[in-house]
Amino acid sequence: MELERIGPVTWRISPGGGMRVPGIVFASEALLATAAEDRALDQVANVAHLPGIVEASFAMPDIHWGYGFPIGGVAATAVGHGGVVSPGGVGFDICCGVRLLRSALDEAAFRAHRERIMDQLDLRIPRGLGKGAIASRALLQDVLARGAHAALDAGFGDRRDLDRCEESGRSAGADPDAISERALLRGGGQLGSLGAGNHFLEIQVVDRILDPPAAAAFGLAEGMVTVMIHCGSRGLGHQTCTDHLRRMGSAMARHGIQVPDRQLACVPVDSPEGGSYLAAMAASANFAWANRHILAHEARAAFAAGTRSTVAALEMDLVYDVAHNLAKLETHEIDAVPTELCVHRKGATRAFGPGDPALPADLRAIGQPVLVPGSMGTASWVLRGVEGNPAFGSAAHGAGRVMSRKQAQRTETGRAVRSELEAGGIAVRPGSVRLLSEEAPYAYKDVDAVAEVCELAGLAARVARLRPLGVVKG
Amino acid sequence: MARYDEIDHTADTGLTVRAATLPEALAAAAEGMFRLMYGEVSATGRRIVFTLPDEVPADLLYDVLAELLWRAEADDLAVGHVEVHPVDDGYRVEAAATPTTAVELVGPPIKAVTWHDLVCEPRDGDWFAQVIFDV
Numbered sequence: 001m002e003l004e005r006i007g008p009v010t011w012r013i014s015p016g017g018g019m020r021v022p023g024i025v026f027a028s029e030a031l032l033a034t035a036a037e038d039r040a041l042d043q044v045a046n047v048a049h050l051p052g053i054v055e056a057s058f059a060m061p062d063i064h065w066g067y068g069f070p071i072g073g074v075a076a077t078a079v080g081h082g083g084v085v086s087p088g089g090v091g092f093d094i095c096c097g098v099r100l101l102r103s104a105l106d107e108a109a110f111r112a113h114r115e116r117i118m119d120q121l122d123l124r125i126p127r128g129l130g131k132g133a134i135a136s137r138a139l140l141q142d143v144l145a146r147g148a149h150a151a152l153d154a155g156f157g158d159r160r161d162l163d164r165c166e167e168s169g170r171s172a173g174a175d176p177d178a179i180s181e182r183a184l185l186r187g188g189g190q191l192g193s194l195g196a197g198n199h200f201l202e203i204q205v206v207d208r209i210l211d212p213p214a215a216a217a218f219g220l221a222e223g224m225v226t227v228m229i230h231c232g233s234r235g236l237g238h239q240t241c242t243d244h245l246r247r248m249g250s251a252m253a254r255h256g257i258q259v260p261d262r263q264l265a266c267v268p269v270d271s272p273e274g275g276s277y278l279a280a281m282a283a284s285a286n287f288a289w290a291n292r293h294i295l296a297h298e299a300r301a302a303f304a305a306g307t308r309s310t311v312a313a314l315e316m317d318l319v320y321d322v323a324h325n326l327a328k329l330e331t332h333e334i335d336a337v338p339t340e341l342c343v344h345r346k347g348a349t350r351a352f353g354p355g356d357p358a359l360p361a362d363l364r365a366i367g368q369p370v371l372v373p374g375s376m377g378t379a380s381w382v383l384r385g386v387e388g389n390p391a392f393g394s395a396a397h398g399a400g401r402v403m404s405r406k407q408a409q410r411t412e413t414g415r416a417v418r419s420e421l422e423a424g425g426i427a428v429r430p431g432s433v434r435l436l437s438e439e440a441p442y443a444y445k446d447v448d449a450v451a452e453v454c455e456l457a458g459l460a461a462r463v464a465r466l467r468p469l470g471v472v473k474g
Numbered sequence: 475m476a477r478y479d480e481i482d483h484t485a486d487t488g489l490t491v492r493a494a495t496l497p498e499a500l501a502a503a504a505e506g507m508f509r510l511m512y513g514e515v516s517a518t519g520r521r522i523v524f525t526l527p528d529e530v531p532a533d534l535l536y537d538v539l540a541e542l543l544w545r546a547e548a549d550d551l552a553v554g555h556v557e558v559h560p561v562d563d564g565y566r567v568e569a570a571a572t573p574t575t576a577v578e579l580v581g582p583p584i585k586a587v588t589w590h591d592l593v594c595e596p597r598d599g600d601w602f603a604q605v606i607f608d609v
Contacts, residue, residue, distance in 0.1 A: 038484050065484040090588040092608045127549070129574045129583065139585050185548040197582035197609050235547050238585040238608075240542055244587065262589035304595035404482040405582065405609070432579045 001041050003032070008402060009456045013041065018260065019048035021182045024056040024391070026457040031061055031449060034402050034430030038065035040072075046260045047075050052083025053274045054334050054341065058173040058391040060348045061453035062372075062400030062445060066091075071347035071401075079329065084257065086266035087248065087277060089344030090327050092241040094281055095171070095288035097323035098349075098384065098397075099296055099372040102158035102218075103303065104315040105225040107205045110469060117203070117306030118427045124298045125201055127194035127474035129325045130429035134192030135294055140184070140287075143191060144176035147286030148293040156297040156319075163360045164357075166350060166368075167319040169189030169289040175279035179236065180243050183284075187236030191287065192294040196431055196474030198439055199231040202373075203427075203470035204380060212461040214384045216364045218319050220464050225318065227299050228380060230373055232265055232325065233288040234381070244277040269329075269342045278327070285326060292321055319382070320369035324349045324397035332392050343392050351385040351395035351460045370460045374399040374447030376428075376439060376471040377421055378449075381451040383460035395460040408443040427470040436473065476502035480510065481606065487581065487589075488606035495560040496531060497565065499594065499601040500538050504539065504556040504569065507539055507607065508589075510547070513580040515554035517570030521544065531594035535603055538567055539587040552577045580609040592597045 003011045003025070011032060013023030023044040035041060040063050048057035049070055060370060062070035068088030077083030110117065126134060134189045135143075135154070148162060162168050194201060209215045220226070233240075237439035248265040251273045252258070257266060267273040290433075296318065300311045307314065315443050327344045334341075352358055352368040359368050360449055367385035372395070372414025374380045383395060403411070412420075414436035416430050454460045481488035487582065489506045495497035510516060522545050526537050546553055551571040556564045559566045584607040593604040 040484075066589040067486060067608060071485055129579060181545055182548070186544050187547075195583070196579065197585075235544075235585075239544055242544070242586050246540075249589070262592065265589065289568055401485050404484050405487060406482050419543060434578075434580060438582065 009453050013045055015048065019045055021053050021056050023046050023059065025063065026453060026459060027059050028449060028453050031445060031453060034445060035063045040065045040070040043070040044073065046264060047073055049260055050075060050077060050084055050086060050255055050264065052077035052125060054078050058394065060394065060396040061397040061450045062398055064285035064400045066346065068261050069346040072396065073346045074344065074348045074391050076332065076341040076343045076392045077269065078210040079342055083269055083342055084266035084429055085269045085274045085327055085342050086264055087241045087245050087342065088263045088265065089346050090241065090281060091325040091346050092238045093232035094237035095285035095323045095324055096325040097292065098373055099229045099289065099292045099300065099321040100319040100320050100371050101227040101296055101316045102220060103225045104313065106223045107225060107469065110203065110225045113307045114427055114470065116194060116303050117303055118429050120302035120306040121201060121299065121472045122429040124294060124302045125194055125472055126192065130197050132402060134298060137188055140188050140191060140430060143177050143290040144179060144283040144286050145174055145309040146170055147289040151290040151293045154296045161293060164318040165289060166323055169293060171285040173279055174282035174286050174335045176283050178276055178280035179240060179283050181410035183239035183243065186239045187234045187356060190234040190236065191291060191349045192229050193234060194295060194474050195234055196435065199474050200376060201472040202228045203469050204228055204466035204468050206464050207467040208465040211384065214366050214463045218361060218369050218382065218463065219273065219317055219365055220319065220382065226466060228373060229292055229295050229299065231291060231295065231434060233284045234291065236287050240280050244280060248273055281327065281471065283439065320371065322371050330419055341369060341392065341429055343393040345394055345399050348394045349397045350393055351389055352393045353385040353387040370395050370449055372396050372447065375441040375444040377426065379447055381447060381462060382464040382466065383451060383454055384463050386458060386461050389459055391459060396450050397452050399444040399450055401443055402445045403443040405431060405438040408438045411442060412437050412440060426468050429472045431474045439473065478502050478506035483606060486606055486609050488604065491603040493562060493601050496601050497560060499603045500535060500558040501556040502552065503535060503603050503605060504538055504542055506513045507584060508553040510581045511579060511583055512577045515552045515572055515577055517526065517554040518572040520551055520571040520573065522551065522569040522571055523567065525561060525564050525566045532592050534565065534592040535605065536587055536589065536592060539605065541565065543584060543587060545570065550574045584609055
């Protein structure tokens with residue numbers, strides 16, 4: 001594959017074959033080299049085949065090989081002009097995302113109560129296999145319709161949480177009836193659970209501030225302990241995507257659509273199949289918003305019990321909650337004309353800049369908080385959206401894997417990874433010790449480099465670096 | 475004798491399978507999918523049984539795996555031995571299983587079967603199958 005350097009950290013894949021637009025990759029030379037080791041760049045080119053795609057098939061700095069779309073892929077299609085929606089551009093874990101809570105604790109205060117807090121989290125955060133959910137099935141239908149609003153009305157969380165959540169924690173256009181019985185049976189009982197794999201709850205400390213005014217607006221200060229939660233729509237979302245991919249696979253011929261990878265199955269946004277998927281996707285997203293909302297409620301309770309304090313005294317307000325697996329109808333300028341687009345972000349975070357009306361009033365002058373988790377032994381970043389983002393207001397979603405799970409397991413045992421983390425002062429409560437090795441720091445790219453490239457590429461600006469103190473894994 | 479090998483995928487997992495017949499390839503892929511999550515599973519009397527219509531082999535592979543995955547997760551089961559038998563106009567899948575409370579994860583839970591790089595075809599006198607799973 002031929003890549004042309006068109007900026008310090010920007011690379012272009014020229015349209016060839018059936019590509020309708022170029023591919024644009026944001027990466028340093030080092031990050032690009034890791035992306036080129038597998039088939040991620042081929043996937044950037046494949047996405048450029050989607051009908052109605054505009055401007056480019058974009059890849060964020062944490063790009064790596066996925067299925068259909070690359071992880072870190074962004075593609076926008078023109079609604080009403082043949083533009084398609086592809087469930088593969090959202091992924092099976094619909095509305096997987098990250099939530100960050102601030103707190104009144106500093107590192108010393110956390111360490112004084114560390115074991116009790118970690119034990120409380122261990123007790124209160126269902127994870128791994130099985131249901132183990134906090135919330136009742138009775139809440140499910142309301143959650144599918146109203147997302148975090150339903151969880152709030154059921155007694156979880158705080159009303160201020162909704163203001164600091166993308167979409168206010170409720171995706172528009174959700175239709176609970178578009179969720180299949182299979183999806184309900186598979187994942188309905190998992191509301192209020194973390195899952196496993198790369199999902200986590202981490203306690204982190206703000207170890208560096210690069211943009212003091214933005215950090216202050218977000219409620220962050222150097223030395224502050226925070227809580228980051230990464231999870232999604234669990235089995236309900238996985239099954240919803242599976243159901244609709246199957247239907248779209250057979251509907252594509254009727255719409256005269258061909259794609260280079262079946263996982264890119266798609267239909268026009270304004271077709272009945274497209275509408276049905278978007279309604280089901282939004283209901284699944286509502287499950288995910290509510291899921292993180294409920295887990296945050298439990299995290300607050302765990303901290304209160306662990307410190308023998310109160311939730312109010314701990315000031316564990318929500319900094320922000322962002323999705324990184326979602327397709328959204330947004331208006332962006334194409335050739336200076338405001339155009340309705342279906343923006344797919346597969347392993348990419350929305351990153352709207354200052355002045356955007358979608359942002360809460362108190363953050364509108366600063367830009368949207370963008371949460372970029374790293375690995376459990378290194379760091380995570382809080383960025384902010386900037387003006388002139390070249391990729392439909394999108395940025396990276398994490399460090400990005402550089403090593404397969406099999407390689408990672410061969411490199412070290414889970415027990416060894418746990419020992420190294422604990423030797424580094426990071427408390428660990430794993431659902432499975434063995435699986436820790438798959439998520440070891442060496443399996444991921446350098447998250448500091450990813451954050452730096454986001455800034456150099458004009459995707460988002462660095463605000464604060466967070467260092468892990470404790471991790472609860474599925 | 476059917477055999478499967480794990481694919482080294484950066485973010486996800488996958489399998490390649492070789493078997494003498496299509497039903498054996500389907501069964502080996504199904505057993506392999508659950509072994510990626512649970513290792514060897516000793517069945518304890520729980521069963522998952524269903525029949526699928528005949529279709530092109532790759533679609534059949536996808537449907538066998540996707541059907542088993544959702545049924546197992548909905549009932550909190552881990553699957554061990556799998557048999558696939560041709561029946562009139564289709565295939566009958568019989569899986570022996572055990573509750574997930576009796577097993578331990580050895581790999582990340584599989585979220586879904588993907589169409590990416592999906593293959594199921596006769597190759598060099600055997601049946602060859604390849605599948606990538608989202609984890």
